[in-house]
Amino acid sequence: MNFKRDVISGKIPVTIITGFLGSGKTTLIRQLLVHPSMNKVAVVINEIGEIGIDQDLVTLSSESISLLANGCICCSVRTDMQETLRDLFTRRTIGDIFDFDRIIIETTGLADPAPILQTLVSDTLLEAQFRFDGLVTLVDGVNLPDQLNTLKEPEKQLAIADRIYITKTDLIDPPQMDEVIQLIRTINPSSPIRNIVHGNIDPNELMGIGLSSTKASEKTLTFLGENQSQLNEKYLGDFANRHSSNIKTETLRFKTPFTWEAFSSALDLLTTLRGVDLLRVKGIINVEDKPIVIQGVQHIFHPPVTLDRWPSEDHDSRIVFITRNIPKEVLKNLFEIVTQVVKPA
Numbered sequence: 001m002n003f004k005r006d007v008i009s010g011k012i013p014v015t016i017i018t019g020f021l022g023s024g025k026t027t028l029i030r031q032l033l034v035h036p037s038m039n040k041v042a043v044v045i046n047e048i049g050e051i052g053i054d055q056d057l058v059t060l061s062s063e064s065i066s067l068l069a070n071g072c073i074c075c076s077v078r079t080d081m082q083e084t085l086r087d088l089f090t091r092r093t094i095g096d097i098f099d100f101d102r103i104i105i106e107t108t109g110l111a112d113p114a115p116i117l118q119t120l121v122s123d124t125l126l127e128a129q130f131r132f133d134g135l136v137t138l139v140d141g142v143n144l145p146d147q148l149n150t151l152k153e154p155e156k157q158l159a160i161a162d163r164i165y166i167t168k169t170d171l172i173d174p175p176q177m178d179e180v181i182q183l184i185r186t187i188n189p190s191s192p193i194r195n196i197v198h199g200n201i202d203p204n205e206l207m208g209i210g211l212s213s214t215k216a217s218e219k220t221l222t223f224l225g226e227n228q229s230q231l232n233e234k235y236l237g238d239f240a241n242r243h244s245s246n247i248k249t250e251t252l253r254f255k256t257p258f259t260w261e262a263f264s265s266a267l268d269l270l271t272t273l274r275g276v277d278l279l280r281v282k283g284i285i286n287v288e289d290k291p292i293v294i295q296g297v298q299h300i301f302h303p304p305v306t307l308d309r310w311p312s313e314d315h316d317s318r319i320v321f322i323t324r325n326i327p328k329e330v331l332k333n334l335f336e337i338v339t340q341v342v343k344p345a
């Protein structure tokens with residue numbers, strides 16, 4: 001029997017829902033909250049004055065926490081996200097609020113979601129109690145082409161997403177839909193893309209998209225951005241350069257196993273020198289034949305997680321880098337050099 005503590009399961013999952021203004025975030029969350037399985041959720045909205053949860057659902061309002069009719073709570077961020085999450089956890093512990101089993105964070109449409117993700121990892125209390133369960137980005141199927149031409153935020157929100165939902169697909173025809181998918185694929189080549197109309201979705205689809213346990217499964221591969229090749233074949237190719245961007249996704253593969261010391265020193269060097277441009281990194285690393293999952297945002301990395309086994313026959317290290325202006329060769333050379341480092345006898 002394996003008595004080793006699973007360092008992830010048991011923590012409260014946190015899902016971040018982002019998307020540009022009007023992309024349908026509130027519509028989606030409102031739909032999620034009427035689902036019977038979503039009755040122990042704390043929704044955190046990081047925009048004061050823009051709480052879009054249907055007023056009919058709100059039965060009680062205290063200073064910053066509202067009790068929703070289905071028993072969930074809705075909380076607006078007054079100061080900063082870190083303080084709000086700590087406060088929620090403390091109040092849950094002392095029984096001041098109910099023992100919510102999930103947090104959904106709705107970001108403002110203008111937000112860069114990366115700092116919120118960093119908050120979860122950089123705060124010791126939060127990191128001990130919560131686990132990041134994925135970043136979901138909504139894109140407005142009608143307006144995405146224009147938004148990408150004129151604005152910066154939608155591109156970054158798309159680039160770092162674990163899952164992408166195209167909304168308002170009832171308003172676009174199949175050729176427009178194809179164009180939207182092609183545009184998304186030029187920015188984010190690997191995360192699953194789905195359609196959604198008026199926020200209608202089975203909540204299970206959105207949950208459990210992060211790394212939820214040290215147990216390896218098909219889900220681990222999806223989380224790492226694998227299993228999407230069919231869709232990519234259809235939508236990449238000729239269209240890959242249609243949207244010119246300085247944000248790029250590069251997937252590197254290494255056959256030779258790493259030692260942890262060598263791998264982490266290369267990663268440290270990269271984050272020190274180019275952390276600002278390292279928008280997101282996810283990967284499975286072969287460390288002396290053991291699979292270790294890493295993920296990070298800019299300078300900050302989650303504690304590495306050793307899986308109980310490899311999730312497939314593929315034992316190569318694979319790392320997905322979402323970067324701004326970092327040439328693939330730089331990344332490749334840096335990590336290739338350290339595969340040469342062998343453990344001292």
Ligand SMILES: Nc1nc2c(ncn2[C@@H]2O[C@H](COP(=O)(O)OP(=O)(O)OP(=O)(O)O)[C@@H](O)[C@H]2O)c(=O)[nH]1
Nearest residue numbers: 020021022023024025026027109167168196197198
């Ligand atoms: N036709 C159609 N309209 C939608 C769909 N999803 C959302 N809408 C509408 O789009 C508008 C914006 O939706 P919201 O849910 O408020 O979008 P949001 O992302 O929360 O917007 P901000 O809070 O401004 O960032 C609303 O009028 C919604 O009813 C959809 O799938 N189809």
